Amino acid sequence: MSTKGQNESSPKRSLSYPAPVERLLTELTRLPGIGRRSAERLAFHVLRGDKQAAEKLAHAITDVKSAIGHCSICSNLTEHDPCPICESEKRDRSKILVVEQPRDLIAIEQTAMYQGLYHVLLGRISPLDGIGPEHITARDLLQRIDNPKRNAGGVPIQEVILGMNPTVEGDGTALYLTSQLESRNVRITRLARGLPSGWSMELASKAILADAIEGRQQVRE
Numbered sequence: 001m002s003t004k005g006q007n008e009s010s011p012k013r014s015l016s017y018p019a020p021v022e023r024l025l026t027e028l029t030r031l032p033g034i035g036r037r038s039a040e041r042l043a044f045h046v047l048r049g050d051k052q053a054a055e056k057l058a059h060a061i062t063d064v065k066s067a068i069g070h071c072s073i074c075s076n077l078t079e080h081d082p083c084p085i086c087e088s089e090k091r092d093r094s095k096i097l098v099v100e101q102p103r104d105l106i107a108i109e110q111t112a113m114y115q116g117l118y119h120v121l122l123g124r125i126s127p128l129d130g131i132g133p134e135h136i137t138a139r140d141l142l143q144r145i146d147n148p149k150r151n152a153g154g155v156p157i158q159e160v161i162l163g164m165n166p167t168v169e170g171d172g173t174a175l176y177l178t179s180q181l182e183s184r185n186v187r188i189t190r191l192a193r194g195l196p197s198g199w200s201m202e203l204a205s206k207a208i209l210a211d212a213i214e215g216r217q218q219v220r221e
């Protein structure tokens with residue numbers, strides 16, 4: 001009886017893909033936003049393409065892990081440590097614009113309106129997702145303020161501009177940082193908010209971002 005049962009289920013198993021394809025599908029579905037269907041589409045695209053294209057993709061993935069790291073000063077993604085922004089002597093090293101992700105930094109850099117340095121949090125506080133201050137680079141930021149040697153060129157930080165996205169989590173992160181910065185001798189400002197809640201810095205136009213930087217408001221002297 002039990003043998004019959006096994007025989008019935010085995011044709012089902014033979015319908016699965018060959019092991020290497022299944023391995024690729026398993027890895028692809030680990031990526032954010034990729035379900036089984038999308039993974040199959042990507043895998044079949046790779047299978048249809050030539051070997052060279054597949055190798056290029058594989059190399060791009062391994063290279064990004066071996067060649068790219070985080071700046072030891074600002075945590076931005078970089079090929080060289082410190083990153084070119086921290087390294088530049090033309091930037092105002094006494095100002096730090098705090099952003100959530102490297103993509104926010106890129107959006108602001110594209111406006112060419114900001115000449116200070118950055119601090120990339122690599123996330124935001126989100127208690128519902130179990131993400132606390134210890135999971136972002138908040139402590140590095142505070143140490144950078146407390147110990148100028150940890151800032152680019154050893155320059156003491158005078159102004160911290162909070163540039164989190166105006167979402168519930170972004171606001172919560174700004175609130176936390178403000179509470180931590182209050183006892184420190186720095187000017188705290190926030191990017192101006194002429195925009196509805198929930199907009200992302202990544203999608204804002206250059207003009208809007210430039211206005212937000214220019215019109216930044218003081219949180220505390």
Ligand SMILES: [Zn+2]
Nearest residue numbers: 071074083086
């Ligand atoms: Zn840097």
